[in-house]
Amino acid sequence: MDNTVIPNQQQNTSSFSSNTANPVSPINVGSSGSMSMGVSNTNVPNSVNTNISNSNSTDVSSATPINTKPTITINTNPINAPIVNQNRDIPLQNPDLETYGLKQALQDSNVNISPSSNIRQKPQQINSGLEENLSIQVTYDDNTTTEIEALSQMIKNSPMPAELADRCVKYVDRLKRMNRRGTYTGEFETVEKYIGWVTSLPWKKISDDNLDINNAKKLMDDTHYGMNTVKNLILDYLAVMQLKARRSKLEQSSGNNPEQNNEEMIKNNMAILRGSSANAPVMLFVGLQGVGKTSIAKSIANAMGREFIRISVGAMGDVRMLRGSFRGNPDAEPGQIIKALIKCKTMNPIILLDEIDKASGNTALLSDIMASLLEILDPEQNATFVDHYIDYPIDLSKVFFICTANNLGTLSAALLDRMEVIRFSSYTDEEKRVIAEKYAFPKVLRNTGLPADAIQIREDVWSLLIRPVGFDAGIRQLERNLATLARSAARRILEGTPTPIIITPENVKQFVLPDQGPLS
Secondary structure, three states: OOOOOOOOOOOOOOOOOOOOOOOEOOOEEOOOOOEEOOEOOOOOOOOOOOOOOOOOOOOHHHOOOOOOOOEEEEOOOOOOOOOOOOOEEEEOOOHHHHHOOHHHHHHHOOOOOOOOHHHHOHHHHHHHHHHHHOOOOOOOOHHHHHHHHHHHHHHHHOOOOHHHHHHHHHHHHHHHHHHHOOOOOOHHHHHHHHHHHHHHOOOOOOOOOOOOHHHHHHHHHHHOOOOHHHHHHHHHHHHHHHHHHHHHHHHHHOOOOHHHHHHHHHHHOOOOOOOOOOOOOOEEEEEOOOOOHHHHHHHHHHHHOOOEEEEEOOOOOOOHHHHOOOOOOOOOOOOHHHHHHHHHOOOOOEEEEEOHHHOOOOHHHHHHHHHHHHHHHOOOOHHHEEOOOOOOEEOOOOOEEEEEEOOOOOOOHHHHOOOEEEEEOOOOHHHHHHHHHHHHHHHHHHHHOOOOOOEEEOHHHHHHHHOOOOOOOOOHHHHHHHHHHHHHHHHHHHOOOOOOEEEOOOOHHHHOOOOOOOOO
16 A cells, blocks of 8 residues: 555645644545545654655645635546536534644755735735725616605595505605615505595595585486386485585584584494494486486486596496405505495495396305495495505495395395485376477587477377387487488588478388388
């Protein structure tokens, strides 16, 4: 077995110290390639016997000094594989192995070992030099800063609740910190969108109601014939609001306003009962198509002087369309209720939920929508309605909700319990005649650009136009028949026929086809 002293094959710029507490005995390497390493507490002799075989000869004089903490280079490449700088320097765990006999061999070979204290300080000197000479300048994006300041100004100008304002301020402060660091994040669009929706809500903005009962009756009579049940309910509601307004003025003049205090208590404590549905009754108009459910709702809004908006619930298959979606979603936005308040720019509009019986054909989805409508329409719950996107209670108690449906088969019993069901029956022939003469025909003449005296319809013709030509429960087919008659007369007038054109039972088929109508 040949003994060989293995020098450190790695080139280093530093050397080890000459003083070692515990010298180490040399490493013996046999011909088989095995290596044994031992530590001795005895003094190392001044000379080291080195037996170098012909196959493992090492020039000790050309060896390179090693660091105070020598390292072992591990080659992870397979045999005969190209070397691609994959070496890893692993320091030895035992500091006593720093002088494993090679140090003495280097001394015997007249190899000078220079102190390594200065070399060890070079990395620190380099780092300090970089810190002194390298100046990092953070540049701010002026456009982003301006947009962030605009968001802050929007929050200050909005009369939103203090709790919600504090939340928005925290979002904006986070954006300011990111901007100071010169970093950009997709959170900016999310915060900007959220603050835009929140500040657009008409917080504490209430429109003044026209509580004149006589004026409301006149406006509804001018647009709709009959419907005395609906008109009386609206007039009763206006009477109650008028009495409450008078009492509120008396209490304010005396310096006591319990209603305002009650509203503050409700906002702070959701457990307080809201009261009866006298604040804003929820009406459900049920009847066949064309009987005037939607049009009477518009007349109610005009009579009360409130903003009107219609939300179509028909074919609505996702509850998020009513309640909004969470802000974490990429396409998150508020529900239709919050959007309606923003469009009306007031917190007390008249919202028409049209065709609620046709929400969804899926039973599970229909149940979810009915459950969401419970919170929206219940006077005990809608004072603290929470949209998933806004995530803050919104007071809907001042909103006048009107719902329409053709039948009650798909509506839940719990939802029907929250509403006043008003049934619209089919029009009689006499009612249709009055509606056609006073409402429908004058409107058709205005829409076609004809003067009021351009067409004259004899009394015995109205029955032919109403039945059986355009028989239906409502008046839509009757309006279509009148429109067809007016267009035909307009063409004849342009061709030179003198006015007025008189419609008689003999020539009515020249203006209106006899087979028109769904049941003709």
